[in-house]
Amino acid sequence: MSLLVETIKLKDGTFYNLDYHTKRFNRSRFELFGVKKEIDLKDVLQLSNFPTSGLFKTRIIYDEKIVKIEFEEYQIKHIEKLKMVVNNNITYPYKFLNRQAFETIKKKLSKNEEAIIVKNGFITDTTFSNLAFYDGQNWFTPNTYLLNGTKRQFYIDKKLLLESTITLHDLRKFLKVSLINTMLDIAEIEISTENILLSNQNSV
Structure with missing residues (x-):
């Protein structure tokens, strides 16, 4: 089985959304490996030699136990267009370190493009x-996500984001789309729905 990774935002010495990350981390360890003893990521990270200035992506690589912790400087990607890519077989229920399915999709994209993955006619996630x-x-x-991200769940809990079934035909209802993950808040990357490429859909 592939190792897993928990990705956490670190800005100027502060770790963000740790309660959500800790919950997913321990749930994955229990469901995949049967580990009942929980680990508090806050305690682990406070003992690490983490940067105290700047914006970093923290990567906790683990299986039953933590294998290593990495800190990588982060810059927001420049994305101009989104392209629909159909993949009816893709699954990603846990945040595995092995992302081969996503890497295969990314090979089909041009510079400054990102994929919207469509599964069985429903909008899911990007890569x-x-x-x-x-x-x-x-x-x-979309309630047909591939992975329930921590930022996604945070916004849902705060009533700032509503879950809905979204198909290709529903896109005309929306003005714009934002990409969200542990490093990205709503509106940090916004793209007009006019810049979603619907024609020449690709299957992988």
Whole structure:
């Protein structure tokens, strides 16, 4: 089985959303390996030699136990367009370190493009984020996600994001889409739905 990874935002010495990350981390260890003893990631990270200035992506690589902790400087990707890519077989229920299915999809993209993965006619995620669609009043996120991201769940819990079934035909209802993950808040990457490529859909 592939190792797993928990990715956490670290900005100027502060770790973000740790309760959500700790919950997913321990749930994955229990469901995949039967480990009942929980680990508090806050305690683990406070003992690490973490940067105290700048924006970093923290990567906790683990299986039953933590294998290593890495800190990588982070810069937001420049994305101009989104392309629909159909993959009816893709699954990613846990945050595995092995991301081969996503890497295969990314090979089909041009520079400054990102994929919206469509599975059985339903919108899911991109290769590195969940999605939030804006209709002029509210933000909606697909309930057919591949991985329930911590930022996605945080926004749902705060009533800032509504779950909905979203198909290809529903895209006309929305004005723009935002990519969200542990490093990205709503509106940090926003793309008009006019810049979603619907034609020449690719299957992988």
